[in-house]
Structures are given as structure tokens and as C-alpha cells.
Amino acid sequence: MVVQREDTLLKGYSGLIVYADDFVACFQYKQEAERFYELLKVRMAHFGLEMEESKTRLIEFGRFAAENRRKRGEGKPETFTFLGFTHYCSTARGGWFRVKRKNGKKKFAKKCRELNKMIRDMRTWKLADIFRKLNQILVGYYHYYGITDNGRCLYSMKYRIVRMLFYWLNRRSEKKSYTWEGFHDVLKHFPLAEPMIYVHVYS
Numbered sequence: 001m002v003v004q005r006e007d008t009l010l011k012g013y014s015g016l017i018v019y020a021d022d023f024v025a026c027f028q029y030k031q032e033a034e035r036f037y038e039l040l041k042v043r044m045a046h047f048g049l050e051m052e053e054s055k056t057r058l059i060e061f062g063r064f065a066a067e068n069r070r071k072r073g074e075g076k077p078e079t080f081t082f083l084g085f086t087h088y089c090s091t092a093r094g095g096w097f098r099v100k101r102k103n104g105k106k107k108f109a110k111k112c113r114e115l116n117k118m119i120r121d122m123r124t125w126k127l128a129d130i131f132r133k134l135n136q137i138l139v140g141y142y143h144y145y146g147i148t149d150n151g152r153c154l155y156s157m158k159y160r161i162v163r164m165l166f167y168w169l170n171r172r173s174e175k176k177s178y179t180w181e182g183f184h185d186v187l188k189h190f191p192l193a194e195p196m197i198y199v200h201v202y203s
Contacts, residue, residue: 154195
């Protein structure tokens with residue numbers, strides 16, 4: 001028989017989204033979120049574990065967050081990053097509440113650094129091989145990050161790659177290889193994969 005304490009019973013909506021060792025817990029009422037947070041620390045300590053405090057926080061989020069914060073004279077609702085996406089409160093064109101997602105800044109910056117190093121190292125390859133490799137990477141990137149409302153970030157990644165290519169291909173030798181006009185002719189011959197939304201959350 002399972003005996004439940006009265007103060008551990010939830011009175012509002014709750015949800016838990018888990019991936020590997022990362023998770024987001026959602027609660028309708030602030031006091032229940034705070035209670036869960038404290039009990040979670042106790043539970044983890046029981047197994048000799050600790051939460052990473054710098055990556056763990058309580059935030060007000062959801063359809064009423066913006067209105068509640070405005071009444072208190074506070075700014076926009078906070079955001080949170082989960083699985084490489086920053087989730088934020090917004091509205092659809094019709095004015096109703098909607099959670100939107102975009103690339104997390106840290107993940108985006110890290111990917112740009114990795115690609116910059118890769119293009120630097122590939123700059124002496126044949127152009128066909130360089131663009132074939134980059135298109136494989138871009139298509140994989142679009143498949144993961146190509147989600148509703150994130151189109152701008154996809155185009156931003158493609159633009160960054162174009163700039164990196166122009167920079168490093170002009171350093172294949174001591175002599176500058178391309179002007180912008182000449183480089184765009186190269187892109188016409190070796191087009192980069194166009195951004196595409198693969199996951200339509202609200203369709």
C-alpha cells in the first residue's frame with residue numbers, strides 16, 4: 001500500500017519532459033513548483049547526487065506569464081533552453097498565446113566556431129568536395145533545428161557559412177581569389193542547401 005502525504009499532492013496541472021539527464025518540470029501553481037524543487041534536492045541527496053544549481057532555476061512561463069509580470073511592473077517572461085532550443089512566450093498572428101523556439105545562443109555560437117575551423121582546414125580541397133561536405137552538414141542541421149518559428153536562425157547559419165567560405169577561400173594562397181561578385185558566381189555553380197522547416201509544431 002502506498003501512503004501519500006497531504007502536502008505532496010498536486011492540486012494543479014503538472015508535466016515532466018525528460019531527455020537523458022536533462023528535464024523540464026511544469027506546474028500550474030508556483031508553490032507546487034517550489035515544493036517539487038525542494039523535494040527533488042532531498043531525493044537526489046539521498047542517492048549522493050546534487051543538482052547543477054547554475055543550470056537549474058524556477059521561472060514563470062506560460063500563457064499568463066506576460067500579463068502577470070506586467071501587473072507587477074516586471075519585464076518580459078523569462079526564457080529557458082532545452083535540447084539546444086531557447087523556448088520563449090509569444091503570440092500567434094491571431095493574438096493567442098504560443099510557445100516559440102529558436103536556436104540557443106551558446107549552441108549556435110559553438111557550431112559556428114566548429115564550422116569556421118572546419119572550413120579553414122578544408123580550404124585547399126576541391127570546391128566540389130567542400131560544398132558537398134558543407135551541404136551534408138547543413139541538411140543535418142536543418143533537420144534538427146528546422147522547427148516552426150526558427151526559420152530566421154536557419155538562414156542566419158547559412159549566411160554565416162557563406163561569410164566563412166568567402167573569408168577562407170580567399171586565403172588559399174597569398175593572392176586574393178574572389179571578389180564578392182566572383183564568389184556569388186561560385187555559389188551559383190555550387191549552391192548551398194536552402195533552409196527548410198521539417199517539423200511543423202502547430203499544423
